[in-house]
Amino acid sequence: MAPATGKRTFLPAQQNDSAALFKRFLAQHKSRFEQHLKRRLAQAQRRFPHAGGPVVDTTQALVDLCERGGKRVRPALVFAGARTIEPNPPTSILVDASAALELLHGYFLVHDDWMDGDLVRRGGPSVHAALRKRFGSDAIGDAAAILAGDWGVAVATDWVARLAIDGSKVKAVLACFANMQLAAVVGQIRDLVADDDDAELTYRLKTASYTVTGPLLIGALVAGANATQQRSVVDFATPVGVAFQLRDDLIGVFAPPEQTGKPFASDVLAGKRTALVLECLRAATPLEARFIRRTLGNAGAGQKDLRRFVKLLESTGARARVEKRIRTLQRQSLSKLAKAHLLPEGKALLASAATFLIDRGA
Numbered sequence: 001m002a003p004a005t006g007k008r009t010f011l012p013a014q015q016n017d018s019a020a021l022f023k024r025f026l027a028q029h030k031s032r033f034e035q036h037l038k039r040r041l042a043q044a045q046r047r048f049p050h051a052g053g054p055v056v057d058t059t060q061a062l063v064d065l066c067e068r069g070g071k072r073v074r075p076a077l078v079f080a081g082a083r084t085i086e087p088n089p090p091t092s093i094l095v096d097a098s099a100a101l102e103l104l105h106g107y108f109l110v111h112d113d114w115m116d117g118d119l120v121r122r123g124g125p126s127v128h129a130a131l132r133k134r135f136g137s138d139a140i141g142d143a144a145a146i147l148a149g150d151w152g153v154a155v156a157t158d159w160v161a162r163l164a165i166d167g168s169k170v171k172a173v174l175a176c177f178a179n180m181q182l183a184a185v186v187g188q189i190r191d192l193v194a195d196d197d198d199a200e201l202t203y204r205l206k207t208a209s210y211t212v213t214g215p216l217l218i219g220a221l222v223a224g225a226n227a228t229q230q231r232s233v234v235d236f237a238t239p240v241g242v243a244f245q246l247r248d249d250l251i252g253v254f255a256p257p258e259q260t261g262k263p264f265a266s267d268v269l270a271g272k273r274t275a276l277v278l279e280c281l282r283a284a285t286p287l288e289a290r291f292i293r294r295t296l297g298n299a300g301a302g303q304k305d306l307r308r309f310v311k312l313l314e315s316t317g318a319r320a321r322v323e324k325r326i327r328t329l330q331r332q333s334l335s336k337l338a339k340a341h342l343l344p345e346g347k348a349l350l351a352s353a354a355t356f357l358i359d360r361g362a
Contacts, residue, residue: 207248
């Protein structure tokens with residue numbers, strides 16, 4: 001385990017060769033997808049040609065964010081979901097659906113960054129930070145950023161509605177797209193104001209819904225998945241999505257700043273009541289619990305207190321229990337996958353994706 005002081009390392013279970021299949025799949029589709037996304041975004045910006053320069057600047061801030069990078073895991077999962085149903089799914093349609101999903105992701109990032117007060121995203125300014133500078137006003141820049149996100153989700157919905165598939169499939173994909181958004185928004189509300197300790201419910205809603213389950217299900221629906229196949233995809237994807245967020249909890253505290261691009265114990269400074277923190281609170285002594293509550297979210301906490309906080313996450317066994325829970329969820333997902341009525345090639349790809357998502361950071 002990582003020491004509380006000195007050089008910190010973050011070494012979850014090493015990704016073995018089972019992740020390699022999905023890595024290759026991701027690399028295979030990434031370049032084509034990014035070229036397509038760039039074309040579609042340019043077309044979207046030309047839809048209201050006489051709206052004026054400030055409107056172009058506002059939407060351009062979101063376009064810049066979407067084109068700035070990202071792992072493009074969600075688009076790859078759209079393709080993987082289709083491969084569980086059809087060995088040769090319609091690539092052009094999947095690229096369009098993936099572009100809509102990536103734009104939805106951009107919309108969520110804009111609003112999340114504004115709510116969290118984050119000024120940097122993907123190595124550049126967050127959208128509200130860029131627009132504050134553009135308009136010379138924090139208030140106008142923040143409002144413009146919210147509208148840039150709204151523009152993004154409107155365009156994304158339009159893209160889904162125009163997918164070149166038959167009407168029943170469009171209806172199913174559009175319903176999935178809407179349900180995914182609703183779940184993520186409810187999860188974000190819980191993340192902000194919930195007063196219970198059910199972190200995994202929040203993770204199923206906020207993270208699993210549009211990071212794993214939604215993308216896989218959209219791809220499967222485009223390829224013509226029946227109700228049984230859809231359920232198989234969801235049963236596999238949901239525990240993977242929760243495990244993905246639990247891994248993120250560990251990365252947010254134990255990973256070195258050069259890996260996260262954020263300060264040491266950034267999640268502690270941000271006051272996040274993660275599953276990791278909740279596990280620690282359950283096992284802490286009353287004195288330790290008072291310290292945890294006093295330090296969590298305290299922007300003025302010094303390095304000494306942060307190191308003590310991280311040490312408690314270790315000494316109370318919270319880190320070990322979260323890691324054990326991740327493994328339990330991974331076994332659950334693979335057990336469901338083994339029994340699923342899906343194509344063998346697609347099942348192998350999903351198993352590889354689970355390893356890639358859950359064991360990232362090594």
